[in-house]
Amino acid sequence: MSTVVDLSMPTVPRVRRTPQEIADAAPVSGRKVLLAAPRGYCAGVDRAVIAVEKALEHYGAPVYVRKEIVHNKHVVQTLEERGAVFVEETDEVPEGALVVFSAHGVSPAVVQSAHDRNLHTIDATCPLVTKVHREAVRFAKNDYEILLIGHVGHEEVEGTFGEAPEHIQIVNSPEDVDTLEVRDPDKVVWLSQTTLSVDETMETVNRLRAKFPNMIDPPSDDICYATSNRQTAIKEIAPQADLVIVVGSANSSNSVRLKEVALEYGAARAERVDFANQVDESWFEGVATVGVTSGASVPEVLVQQVLDLLAEYGYGSVEEVVTAQEDILFSLPKELRAKLAKDGDTTRGLGGRGTKPSR
Numbered sequence: 607m608s609t610v611v612d613l614s615m616p617t618v619p620r621v622r623r624t625p626q627e628i629a630d631a632a633p634v635s636g637r638k639v640l641l642a643a644p645r646g647y648c649a650g651v652d653r654a655v656i657a658v659e660k661a662l663e664h665y666g667a668p669v670y671v672r673k674e675i676v677h678n679k680h681v682v683q684t685l686e687e688r689g690a691v692f693v694e695e696t697d698e699v700p701e702g703a704l705v706v707f708s709a710h711g712v713s714p715a716v717v718q719s720a721h722d723r724n725l726h727t728i729d730a731t732c733p734l735v736t737k738v739h740r741e742a743v744r745f746a747k748n749d750y751e752i753l754l755i756g757h758v759g760h761e762e763v764e765g766t767f768g769e770a771p772e773h774i775q776i777v778n779s780p781e782d783v784d785t786l787e788v789r790d791p792d793k794v795v796w797l798s799q800t801t802l803s804v805d806e807t808m809e810t811v812n813r814l815r816a817k818f819p820n821m822i823d824p825p826s827d828d829i830c831y832a833t834s835n836r837q838t839a840i841k842e843i844a845p846q847a848d849l850v851i852v853v854g855s856a857n858s859s860n861s862v863r864l865k866e867v868a869l870e871y872g873a874a875r876a877e878r879v880d881f882a883n884q885v886d887e888s889w890f891e892g893v894a895t896v897g898v899t900s901g902a903s904v905p906e907v908l909v910q911q912v913l914d915l916l917a918e919y920g921y922g923s924v925e926e927v928v929t930a931q932e933d934i935l936f937s938l939p940k941e942l943r944a945k946l947a948k949d950g951d952t953t954r955g956l957g958g959r960g961t962k963p964s965r
């Protein structure tokens with residue numbers, strides 16, 4: 607099935623070359639694009655975006671959404687145009703109205719506040735974030751001190767922290783470990799945000815283990831498959847790239863990490879853009895190979911626009927570098943499934959569109 611987000615194009619200015627120059631553009635020998643796969647939408651983002659689209663379709667506008675449903679400007683703008691209203695907190699939502707919780711998850715306090723205001727809720731929290739919440743609750747019940755590796759202020763970290771604030775300390779960076787103190791060094795576990803750099807997280811874990819040798823590991827990786835797969839793909843491309851362009855928003859943790867990973871693994875230069883019109887012509891000076899990838903909240907149409915622009919500059923030869931296949935699907939939030947079933951809508955599982963070839 608297709609979504610509105612996939613079909614629409616951002617209204618961004620694209621004036622760079624004259625029509626004749628564009629028409630004359632052809633791949634220039636020696637210039638090429640290495641296109642990362644997997645890239646773009648993960649199953650959790652796909653599910654959250656379609657949850658809002660389905661809510662609009664079945665309940666009608668306005669549909670309130672607490673925080674950005676996913677961290678991507680284009681997605682948010684497109685949904686706003688259809689009648690979604692993005693708010694920071696549930697107290698901005700009229701009593702009794704419908705509110706969707708974003709893919710990043712919410713703390714129990716937010717759920718309670720929505721309940722107190724008689725809001726009708728649809729929880730679009732990614733199931734892989736929910737898994738981390740459950741781990742936090744379970745370890746807190748067993749009186750563990752939880753060292754949550756993640757970025758202070760990020761919505762996902764706030765949500766997980768809110769599950770057991772008295773048992774959790776946030777570890778923002780490897781350096782934080784030096785000043786960290788715990789109640790009982792023999793009863794410590796680490797968990798993490800789902801969208802971190804795999805390498806940096808392991809550095810933090812190693813430092814934690816050196817300090818607390820009896821610290822235990824989470825039952826399974828908290829950094830999700832999509833974050834990890836996108837980083838693996840760009841690691842493969844980066845050493846060959848004179849320039850890496852990451853499509854993704856500045857507040858998208860996994861997109862920002864992709865740029866960092868590209869530089870760390872040998873890209874001569876790496877830039878992050880929301881839209882193709884932010885690509886700067888000066889970046890191409892002396893560049894033969896351009897690597898392209900996108901964060902887990904980025905619709906493929908935005909990558910396509912960057913590829914079109916690159917073709918105009920002679921980088922029309924595109925080779926896809928595939929390091930993994932993704933076929934994960936998540937079913938829609940249960941509150942929505944019930945409504946869809948009642949209305950005869952058979953949509954069930956969604957996700958995993960990140961690896962579709964684009965050219």
Ligand code: SF4
Binds near residue numbers: 650651830
């Ligand atoms: S990046 Fe990972 S945790 Fe976040 S929504 Fe996607 S699959 Fe879920």
